[in-house]
Amino acid sequence: MYSEYERPSSVVHFLKAAVSGRAESLDEYWATPEFRSFLASRDIDGLLPALNIENAPWSEIYSTVWTAQLSALKELLADFETAGIHALVFKGAELTQRFYPQTPLSFFVDVDVLVPIAQIQEVKRILYNQGFSQSFFDTNTYGLVPRSTRLVGEIEATHYELAPFCKLTSTKLPKSAYNVLEARQSHPAYAKNGEISIVLEIDVHHNVATDVAIEPIFSRAVPSTNFEALTFSNEDHIWINCSRFYNEQALHNKSSLRTYTYTAPLMTSNVNWDVILSTARELELSASLYYPLKFMEIISNVDVPTDVLNALAPQVTRHSRDFGWQLGPLLGFIEPFPVPSR
Structure with missing residues (x-):
């Protein structure tokens, strides 16, 4: 059993090994059920x-679930390309396949694509033709339930993405794996009657936030490393992933380490920090970038330029959404009082 502060240290060591793809020394704690x-x-x-x-x-x-999700995404992107839709794959689907192609990090609830708002109706037509519907999975019936037209309208009138598009696919697992999943049903995979139902969910975005000009993101897009589509530039992936998760963690109690794990390897590539800084100034993202970048410095072993960190420092920018490090909930410890008591 590790102490309160030994486990966070071991988690950081594990993340550094995973991001670099090698472990100079294995921690025997990593192989324990607790870890x-x-x-x-x-x-x-x-x-x-x-x-x-x-x-x-x-x-x-x-792997079984991820293979089904990737297959559905590739089929969708092929129809998008035929229809002339300029789709961008981003977040987990793009970066997990790029940096961790041999193993998915865990379950992914959905895959994300960004499309021009002018092509939304054609995107919907293709999704409907492929058997998707704007629905949700009902654990009582083990089927999809359509969202009401009113609810779909309310979601899409106030948000930068469509109500989720879902469809079901079924497959089998070896009995030992099936029994484990049946005992711990977890979205998007559910075990029943000897088969598993996988909810294939596509989140279609026409922007990444309500206050962001989307044209520069499209103009900086680069070819995907995994799909016949485009994806975000390294810079856009970094600032979008970091700022979004930082705020979601504070406002919605998110505790996943997945976003940092698939974003941190981007730090080892060529990054135009001027793009990130100019975006941070425009959107007032200082604290929501400063703390994540400092954390990813540690797990990627790559230094962020000092002038970039200085420009983002919360003490300088006084951004209102400064929630501090937020590492306690992520790494599983209670953050100590920052100064010695008298």
């Missing part, structure tokens, strides 16, 4: 096999 359970609670236990640590049968379950 695997903690990683599962943070949506990254799928990384264990990448460091030659057994994670059966969850690795097989994750």
Whole structure:
């Protein structure tokens, strides 16, 4: 059993090994059920096999579900391309496949695509033709329930993405894996009557936030490394992923480490920090970038330029949404009082 502060240190060591793709020394704690359970609670236990640590049968379950999700995404993107729709794949689908192609980090609830708002109706037509519907999974009936037209309208009138499009697919697992999933049903995979139902969910965005000009993001888009589509530039992936998750963690009690895990490897590539800084100034993102970038410095072993961090420092910018490090909930410890008591 690790102490309150030994486990966070071990988690950081694990993340550094996973992001770099190598471990100079393996921590024997990583192979314990307690550690695997903690990683599962943070949506990254799928990384264990990448460091030659057994994670059966969850690795097989994750891979089965992820394979079905990727297949659906590729089919959708093929129809988008035929229709001349300029789609961008981003977040987990793009970055997990780029940096961790051998193993999904955990379950992904959905995959995200960004399309021009002018092409939304054609996007909907293609999704409907492929059997998707704006619906949700009902755990009582093990089927999809259509969202009401009114609810769909309310969601789409006030948001920068459509109400989710879903469809079901079924497959089988070996009995040992099936029994484990049946005992711990977890979206988007559900076990019943010897088969698993996988909810294939597509989140279609026409922007990334209500206050963002989307044209520069489209203009900076680059070819995807995994799909016949475009994706965000490294810079846009960094600022969007970091600022969004930082605020979601504070406002919605998010505790996943997955976003940082698939974003941190971007730090090792060529990054135009001027793009990130100009965006931060325009959208007042200082604190929501400063703390995540400092954390990703540690787990990627790559230094963010000092002038960039100085410009983003919360003491300088006085941004209203400064929630501090927020590392306690992520790493599983109570943050100590920052100065010695008298």
